Amino acid sequence: MPFVSINNVSKEFESQKVLDSVSLEIVKGEFFSLVGPSGCGKTTLLRIISGLETPTSGKIILDGNDITSIPAEKRNIGIVFQNYALFPHMSVFNNIAYGLKIRKFDKSSIKLKVEEVLRKVKMSHKQYSPVTELSGGEQQRVSLARVIVNEPELVLFDEPLSNLDYALRLETRKEIKVLQQNLGITSIYVTHDQSEALALSDRIAVMNNGVIMQTGKPEEVYNNPVNQFTAEFIGHYNIFSAVEFQHIFGNKSNVGKYYAVLPEKIIPVLDPEGLCTVESVQFNGFFLEVQVQCNNTRVNLLVTQNGGQKLSAGDRVHLALRSNFDFRELSE
Amino acid sequence: MKKISLPNLILLSVILFFLAGYVGYPLYAIISESIKTPDGISFSAYSKIFDGNVFVALKNSLWLSLITIAGSLLIGLILSATLFFLKIPLKSFFSTLFLIPIATPPIVSVTAFAYLLGEYGLLTGFLKKYFAQSTNFAIDGWPAIILIHLYSFYPYFFLFISNSLKKLDADILDASKILGASKLTTFAKIVIPHISTSVISATIIVFMASMASFSAPFIFGSSERFVTTEIYSAKVNNDYTLAAVLAVMLTTISVFFLAGVRYFDRFEKNYASKGVTKVYNVEMKKRMSIPGFIISIIISVFVLLPVLALAYLSFLPEGSLMRDVLIEKFTFENYINMFTQPELFSPFRNSILMSLVSVLMSLFIGISVAVLVARENIPGKRLVEISSTLPYAIPATVVALAFIISFNTPTIFTGFNVLVGTFWILPLAYAVRNIPIVTQSAIAGMKLINPDLESASRSLGAGRLRTMFKVTAPLLLPTIINASLLVFIASVGEFVATIFLYTYETKTVSVEIYSHMRLYNTGTGASYGMLLFFIVMLIVYISRKTIDRSVRV
Ligand SMILES: Nc1ncnc2c1ncn2[C@@H]1O[C@H](COP(=O)(O)OP(=O)(O)OP(=O)(O)O)[C@@H](O)[C@H]1O
Ligand SMILES: [Mg+2]
Numbered sequence: 001m002p003f004v005s006i007n008n009v010s011k012e013f014e015s016q017k018v019l020d021s022v023s024l025e026i027v028k029g030e031f032f033s034l035v036g037p038s039g040c041g042k043t044t045l046l047r048i049i050s051g052l053e054t055p056t057s058g059k060i061i062l063d064g065n066d067i068t069s070i071p072a073e074k075r076n077i078g079i080v081f082q083n084y085a086l087f088p089h090m091s092v093f094n095n096i097a098y099g100l101k102i103r104k105f106d107k108s109s110i111k112l113k114v115e116e117v118l119r120k121v122k123m124s125h126k127q128y129s130p131v132t133e134l135s136g137g138e139q140q141r142v143s144l145a146r147v148i149v150n151e152p153e154l155v156l157f158d159e160p161l162s163n164l165d166y167a168l169r170l171e172t173r174k175e176i177k178v179l180q181q182n183l184g185i186t187s188i189y190v191t192h193d194q195s196e197a198l199a200l201s202d203r204i205a206v207m208n209n210g211v212i213m214q215t216g217k218p219e220e221v222y223n224n225p226v227n228q229f230t231a232e233f234i235g236h237y238n239i240f241s242a243v244e245f246q247h248i249f250g251n252k253s254n255v256g257k258y259y260a261v262l263p264e265k266i267i268p269v270l271d272p273e274g275l276c277t278v279e280s281v282q283f284n285g286f287f288l289e290v291q292v293q294c295n296n297t298r299v300n301l302l303v304t305q306n307g308g309q310k311l312s313a314g315d316r317v318h319l320a321l322r323s324n325f326d327f328r329e330l331s332e
Numbered sequence: 333m334k335k336i337s338l339p340n341l342i343l344l345s346v347i348l349f350f351l352a353g354y355v356g357y358p359l360y361a362i363i364s365e366s367i368k369t370p371d372g373i374s375f376s377a378y379s380k381i382f383d384g385n386v387f388v389a390l391k392n393s394l395w396l397s398l399i400t401i402a403g404s405l406l407i408g409l410i411l412s413a414t415l416f417f418l419k420i421p422l423k424s425f426f427s428t429l430f431l432i433p434i435a436t437p438p439i440v441s442v443t444a445f446a447y448l449l450g451e452y453g454l455l456t457g458f459l460k461k462y463f464a465q466s467t468n469f470a471i472d473g474w475p476a477i478i479l480i481h482l483y484s485f486y487p488y489f490f491l492f493i494s495n496s497l498k499k500l501d502a503d504i505l506d507a508s509k510i511l512g513a514s515k516l517t518t519f520a521k522i523v524i525p526h527i528s529t530s531v532i533s534a535t536i537i538v539f540m541a542s543m544a545s546f547s548a549p550f551i552f553g554s555s556e557r558f559v560t561t562e563i564y565s566a567k568v569n570n571d572y573t574l575a576a577v578l579a580v581m582l583t584t585i586s587v588f589f590l591a592g593v594r595y596f597d598r599f600e601k602n603y604a605s606k607g608v609t610k611v612y613n614v615e616m617k618k619r620m621s622i623p624g625f626i627i628s629i630i631i632s633v634f635v636l637l638p639v640l641a642l643a644y645l646s647f648l649p650e651g652s653l654m655r656d657v658l659i660e661k662f663t664f665e666n667y668i669n670m671f672t673q674p675e676l677f678s679p680f681r682n683s684i685l686m687s688l689v690s691v692l693m694s695l696f697i698g699i700s701v702a703v704l705v706a707r708e709n710i711p712g713k714r715l716v717e718i719s720s721t722l723p724y725a726i727p728a729t730v731v732a733l734a735f736i737i738s739f740n741t742p743t744i745f746t747g748f749n750v751l752v753g754t755f756w757i758l759p760l761a762y763a764v765r766n767i768p769i770v771t772q773s774a775i776a777g778m779k780l781i782n783p784d785l786e787s788a789s790r791s792l793g794a795g796r797l798r799t800m801f802k803v804t805a806p807l808l809l810p811t812i813i814n815a816s817l818l819v820f821i822a823s824v825g826e827f828v829a830t831i832f833l834y835t836y837e838t839k840t841v842s843v844e845i846y847s848h849m850r851l852y853n854t855g856t857g858a859s860y861g862m863l864l865f866f867i868v869m870l871i872v873y874i875s876r877k878t879i880d881r882s883v884r885v
Contacts, residue, residue: 052506072509079510085503089525098521099511150511 001064003028003186004049004154009058011044011210018044019210021058026188026203031180033189033197036207037233042190045207046156049188050077062153078147078155082162084139086131092118092142093127099150117149120179137168144176148183155180157189161196173200194234198222206230227332231260236300237328238263244297245327248275248319258330264302265326266319268292268311274318281311292317336710344710347700351719353745354764358734359583359726365737366576377577386578389557396549396558397542400481401535407482408489408534411631413523416497418624426628427494432635434487435872437825438547439842440861443849444638445471445480446551447645447858452653454641476552481545483634485538489531496530497523529596536593540586544727546828551846560729560828567733567832576737579730590725639865646858653854666859676856679844680863686755686840687823690762691816697763698770699812705771706778707786717771724768731761732832755838758830762823769822770815777811778804810878817875825864 002025011019018041026032034042047053049060051072059068067075086095093114100110118124121141126134131142140160147155160176161169177200180187191197197204198218205215206229214221214230222235231237237260240248245259268278268290276294283289290301290311299319303311311317321327336344367373380386414420415427433441448455451470459469471479500523508518549558559582566575645653646667648660670676701720704710723731739751751757781804789799827842834843841860848857 047506050510052509072506073512073514075510076512077510079507081503081507083501083503085501085507087504087508087522098508098513102512102517146507146511 002026002061003030003063004188005059005061006045006049007059007061009045009048009055009060011041011048011053012056017210019048019055022207022210022212024205024212024215026186028186029184031177031187031189031200031202033191033201033204034207035191035194035197035204035233038192040207041210042192042207043158046079046158046188046190049154050079050156051075076150076152078150078152080140080143080147080155080157080160082159084136084143084163086139086143086146088132091128091130092123092134095131095142096146096149098146103150113149114145117145120148121145121175136164137172140164140172141175144179148179148185153186155185155187157187159191160189162191162193169196176200198234206233208233225260225328226330228258228260228330231328231330235260235262237261238266238299239330240297244294248294248297248299249321249327257332260328260330261321261326263289263300265322266299266301267322268301268303268317269320270311270315271318272316274316276317276319278311278313278315278317280313292319294319336708340704340708340710343700344704344712344716347697347704347716347720348712349745350697351716353743354760355719355723357743357745358731358738361738362576362579362730362734365572366580368573377573380574380577381581385557386562386574389559389562389578390581392557393543393559396477396481396545397539399478400485400542401538403478403482404486404538405489405531405535407486407631408491408493409531410627411486411490412493412497414621414624414627416494418621419619420621420625420628422628426632429632429635430490431487432639432869433483434491435821435868436484436639437821437827437842437864437868438484438545439825439827439845440642440864441484441638442480442547442551443845443857443861444642445476445483446849447653447854448638448641449476449479452852454644454653455637457653472552472554473556474553477548477556480548480552481542483638484545484548485542488538488541489534492530492534493527496527500526533593533596536589536596540589540725543582543585544729546727546729550831551849560727563729563733564832567736572737575733579727579733583726583730586725586727587722590721594721642858642861642865644858645854646862648855650853650855654852666855667863669856670859670863676844679839679841679860682755682838683824683841686759686762686838687820689756689759690766690823691819693759693763694766694770694819695812695816697767698815699774699808701767701771702774702778706775707783720771721768723764723766726765728761728765728826728828729832731765732829735761735829736832752833753835757833758838758840759823761829761833762819762826765826765829766819766822769818773811773815773818774808777808781807813878814875817871817878821868821871824867 004024004026006022006024009019009022010017022041022045024032034045036042044053048055051067051070051074055068059066061067062075062077087098090098096114096117097110100113105113115124115127118127121144123138123141123145126138126142131139134142140163143160157176161172164172173196189197189200201218203215203217204221206213206221208229214226216224221230225231225234225237228239231239240259240261242257242259264287268276276292276299279291279293279298281288281290287302287304288311290303292299292301301319366377367375369376381390411430415423420426447453449469449471450456451472453470456468456470460467504522505518508522513521544560545558546560546564549556549561550564553561559578563575563578563582566572566578647662647664649663649665652660670680697720701716705713705717710716726734735757736752739746739757742748742750751760785803785807786799789803790796794802825842826840827846830840830843831846834840841864845857845860845864848854848860
């Protein structure tokens with residue numbers, strides 16, 4: 001039985017439809033990610049799950065109970081906000097103790113709990129600092145501690161790492177994952193960074209314009225996208241129409257309307273008679289990012305450095321698939 | 333020793349000469365007046381503070397300020413919270429309307445209240461006629477003064493708290509809710525601490541303004557003593573020593589609190605959190621709040637009634653309050669007279685001219701100080717900054733008294749002329765009071781301009797002057813326009829210093845309103861009041877437009 005089910009949730013703001021019959025099921029202890037471009041309704045969905053917004057229609061079921069009409073303050077669902085949302089006039093300790101005080105724990109158990117959670121997020125040394133004096137990464141840990149100290153049934157993360165720089169983002173996301181696994185907290189994690197979602201999640205849902213496009217395990221969604229949007233957003237697939245696909249790869253299959261091929265699954269072969277021209281070659285550390293133009297179709301490739309021939313702009317090539325099965329047929 | 337260039341040195345000397353002559357010297361003169369006795373220097377006059385009358389005046393002024401603060405805080409808090417958290421129609425209309433009293437010249441508000449609720453007031457007469465013949469609804473003394481103070485001062489709390497609420501990060505409220513807090517808990521634990529610094533700042537400002545308030549006690553407090561009105565009566569009785577003692581006492585209190593404002597302003601800066609998410613609304617309820625709407629309507633009526641009374645009377649023949657206002661005919665006579673009769677027009681011309689002169693003077697000093705303080709590293713920077721902020725803490729009564737004491741003899745600062753009795757003493761007094769406004773906004777404006785822009789211009793080959801005129805000045809222009817408009821508003825309706833310093837030839841609109849009101853010449857008084865009100869509102873409108881424009885750029 002799912003721990004959280006979101007049943008046909010729709011939301012309109014002044015007649016603008018932001019969520020359109022969203023349904024999802026999340027298992028207890030799962031780390032579930034919602035990915036999608038900016039403005040697609042991710043935050044709105046989280047706010048509805050937490051009770052900060054009410055859906056126009058649809059239901060939220062938590063552990064078998066319909067909580068759609070329960071106010072946010074009674075739900076015991078935690079949120080880690082993008083901008084941390086720490087209370088600026090309180091110390092680290094008081095921020096974390098806030099929820100416990102409201103739940104009327106006595107002083108000594110509050111102290112114990114806060115100290116324990118601070119150890120978990122490695123912030124014990126900053127217990128009495130004002131939160132305004134913490135760095136971004138430290139603020140995010142306090143924000144996480146403030147949520148998990150209440151032992152919520154469900155934790156919602158709204159792009160928690162997007163204000164951190166790249167290195168810190170990688171480090172913090174590992175820590176979040178470890179903590180989540182150790183505590184076994186059911187989590188819904190929102191991000192528009194697909195690599196973050198792929199790296200962290202047990203399952204992901206891809207969202208666009210308020211509609212769920214595809215749900216599944218990261219490798220499933222990455223390897224078998226079912227529509228153009230997912231293919232492009234998650235894997236940066238190249239999308240070809242049936243005609244283009246036959247023209248470039250000479251493949252005779254004609255089941256799909258569209259064909260999607262991952263950039264790393266295409267091999268460029270130097271060929272003076274080739275159909276395509278190399279437009280640019282960029283070195284990004286591990287791969288070469290190559291752009292080629294085949295008649296009027298632009299194709300992106302990722303080529304390993306020691307992948308044989310040296311390419312440079314202006315070279316003529318033809319393209320081949322790494323293996324005969326390295327394409328996906330899409331009906332839409 | 334810091335080095336200073338020749339142009340800066342000249343500018344600095346001019347500023348120092350002005351500040352020494354028109355801030356430093358008058359302060360010195362008033363202090364020395366208070367300790368001068370026939371047998372040398374002595375503080376004996378200060379023992380009068382504990383004298384019956386003076387002590388009563390001090391006690392009354394303090395009580396008045398405390399009551400004003402408590403009442404205005406309550407109104408300001410309720411209104412700002414209502415407009416911020418509740419869903420009510422016409423929100424932006426209300427939020428503009430609630431600020432009207434802050435811009436209305438005090439003499440206009442006081443006169444309007446007199447015409448509304450005074451002995452022969454419109455509302456007084458109406459209530460008497462239709463409700464109870466025998467009861468007297470006219471207000472006077474303490475209730476009248478308190479009512480007018482609430483009217484004039486709640487907008488400070490409303491403004492400060494509203495601005496502070498706008499900086500409240502909506503996610504923080506959500507975070508509190510998510511952690512289990514009820515609305516009340518969130519309000520007590522998150523909202524109140526968030527607005528506390530601005531409440532403290534507003535409290536200090538209102539305290540200073542209320543202690544220095546003159547018009548309301550002067551007109552409605554005939555039988556009560558307040559510090560400011562005591563200064564005036566001492567001056568009228570030629571007891572300059574007593575007047576000086578009171579002035580020094582009032583100024584000391586005020587300076588002390590000004591230091592407080594500056595301290596809390598500094599505190600505010602470390603406080604704001606950096607919100608990044610877009611805020612749609614923080615209205616806590618989805619449905620319209622009826623009580624919130626009713627409160628807004630009541631306050632709107634409170635704000636508008638005095639102005640409406642003024643407007644109504646301005647269209648009735650002279651002196652109609654003494655007769656039955658309902659049978660009088662509407663007329664434009666008062667407005668026509670104002671512009672056609674020379675003796676009625678001259679106060680208007682005086683007010684406009686004096687305000688323009690005071691704008692020019694305070695702009696020159698204020699901007700020069702800002703340029704020197706914000707960009708250049710000159711010796712005596714702190715001294716210049718402090719002495720140009722100080723006048724903010726000197727009540728108008730004190731400035732006026734100090735000017736009379738200082739400039740009734742020739743001084744080097746006045747080119748060896750006697751200023752008392754001339755046209756110039758009035759705009760000078762207005763300018764001195766307003767230098768802090770210009771200085772502070774120009775410094776703030778300069779700080780907003782990225783110094784890199786100036787460096788960029790210099791590095792592109794533009795000279796100092798060219799950079800000043802092509803880069804700095806245009807960027808600073810909206811700030812300067814705005815500060816000029818504020819100074820103009822404050823000067824054009826100025827009553828307090830004026831009543832000390834005017835002569836028959838230099839009468840201003842405010843004095844004219846006052847004397848007509850005293851004579852129950854409601855037509856002229858009201859039409860002049862409306863004229864001032866319209867000038868001020870027009871300027872506020874223009875200045876809002878400039879702010880909008882400058883924000884868009
Ligand atoms: N309270 C509201 N009132 C009106 N429109 C809203 C409101 N909240 C969200 N929207 C609109 O709903 C749409 C979805 O917003 P939402 O914040 O859920 O997107 P998001 O996927 O979280 O985007 P991002 O990645 O930029 O955070 C946007 O078009 C937004 O403008
Ligand atoms: Mg969002």
